[in-house]
Amino acid sequence: MRAGSGRGRPDLDEDDIRVRARGGSRPRTRKRPRHEDAQEGFVTAVDRGRYRCLVNGRSVVAMKARELGRGSIVVGDRVALVGDLSGRPDTLARVVRVEERSSVLRRTADDTDPVERVIVANADRLVIVCALADPDPQPRFIDRCLVAAYDAGLEPLLCLTKADLAAPDELLALYSALDLPHVVTRRDGDLSPLLDHLRGRISVLIGSSGVGKSTLVNLLVPEADRAVGHVNPVTGRGRHTSTSAVALPIEGGWIIDTPGVRSFGLAHVEPDDVVAGFPDLADAVDECPPGCTHLGDGCALDAWVDEGRVEAARVVSLRRLLAGREGEDAAADGAGRARS
Ligand SMILES: Nc1nc2c(ncn2[C@@H]2O[C@H](COP(=O)(O)OP(=O)(O)OP(=O)(O)O)[C@@H](O)[C@H]2O)c(=O)[nH]1
Numbered sequence: 001m002r003a004g005s006g007r008g009r010p011d012l013d014e015d016d017i018r019v020r021a022r023g024g025s026r027p028r029t030r031k032r033p034r035h036e037d038a039q040e041g042f043v044t045a046v047d048r049g050r051y052r053c054l055v056n057g058r059s060v061v062a063m064k065a066r067e068l069g070r071g072s073i074v075v076g077d078r079v080a081l082v083g084d085l086s087g088r089p090d091t092l093a094r095v096v097r098v099e100e101r102s103s104v105l106r107r108t109a110d111d112t113d114p115v116e117r118v119i120v121a122n123a124d125r126l127v128i129v130c131a132l133a134d135p136d137p138q139p140r141f142i143d144r145c146l147v148a149a150y151d152a153g154l155e156p157l158l159c160l161t162k163a164d165l166a167a168p169d170e171l172l173a174l175y176s177a178l179d180l181p182h183v184v185t186r187r188d189g190d191l192s193p194l195l196d197h198l199r200g201r202i203s204v205l206i207g208s209s210g211v212g213k214s215t216l217v218n219l220l221v222p223e224a225d226r227a228v229g230h231v232n233p234v235t236g237r238g239r240h241t242s243t244s245a246v247a248l249p250i251e252g253g254w255i256i257d258t259p260g261v262r263s264f265g266l267a268h269v270e271p272d273d274v275v276a277g278f279p280d281l282a283d284a285v286d287e288c289p290p291g292c293t294h295l296g297d298g299c300a301l302d303a304w305v306d307e308g309r310v311e312a313a314r315v316v317s318l319r320r321l322l323a324g325r326e327g328e329d330a331a332a333d334g335a336g337r338a339r340s
């Protein structure tokens with residue numbers, strides 16, 4: 001609801017891609033105009049062409065220099081700025097350079113915007129937040145996020161919330177073959193295991209509606225006060241915001257909250273890289289005939305399921321992602337249901 005509301009259809013940025021686009025999805029080096037006096041900054045929020053950046057410990061609002069063209073600037077970007085860097089109210093600096101990105105995450109295309117847009121740059125960890133109950137856990141959502149994380153080169157962390165309502169064992173069993181780091185949280189529980197994973201890192205939080213993301217962020221970064229949600233993170237004024245990601249400082253690192261981001265797009269991910277998100281199925285897939293789509297006859301996964309050597313649920317999940325990649329709506333279904 002927040003994402004995209006109130007904005008017209010903006011022009012495509014050069015690093016946004018149509019759902020069916022192939023290739024060209026890797027981070028790229030940008031042109032570098034000279035600005036000797038430019039200062040380094042870190043983008044913490046983006047709203048309607050204004051960028052909030054942390055520069056020398058000060059929070060500065062900036063616009064994009066014309067010479068940067070159509071390329072996007074997103075939360076997590078490392079940028080160079082010139083102009084008024086005082087951070088005083090109603091001042092505006094200029095971003096003159098975007099440094100090469102070490103990773104990019106794209107949100108899913110959806111009905112209102114058929115383009116997978118880059119929403120976060122330079123993250124190194126994806127925290128997949130999933131409730132153990134209320135709403136029920138959604139392994140397909142987790143699997144989709146795992147594929148996105150591995151593809152983007154982010155380390156996944158499974159964060160299972162609401163352990164006071166249900167035990168994590170059944171869900172964890174599904175991922176036991178994966179060597180997937182996880183933490184379990186509960187109401188009034190100890191958050192230090194989670195904090196240990198976040199310290200000094202750039203972590204992105206993703207999860208369906210109601211799983212407890214805001215609750216976690218408010219406990220981890222009390223001054224962020226995410227429950228309020230009506231203060232524009234860029235201008236600081238009380239206007240409803242259309243932002244889709246905000247970086248909050250946490251113990252030498254950043255935690256990036258993604259309100260309104262339903263899931264991450266996979267349309268640009270090659271089938272082999274989707275399969276790579278299921279390392280527990282790798283040995284089975286090795287026995288597939290050359291060029292196997294894993295969706296039709298002769299796929300070795302069927303035999304492995306019949307022989308009880310892999311979890312049927314995992315194969316179903318992989319196939320849903322592979323089949324749904326062309327029409328992202330189908331694949332996003334698992335993630336979308338909990339939102340409605
Ligand atoms: N029992 C229990 N309830 C929790 C826990 N964490 C959060 N909740 C409750 O779950 C509900 C949803 O929590 P939020 O933090 O708003 O969830 P969210 O993921 O931010 O949801 P959206 O803002 O819709 O994306 C609230 O009523 C919380 O109080 C928990 O560990 N245990």
Ligand SMILES: [Zn+2]
Pocket residue numbers: 285288289292293294295298299300301
């Ligand atoms: Zn196969």
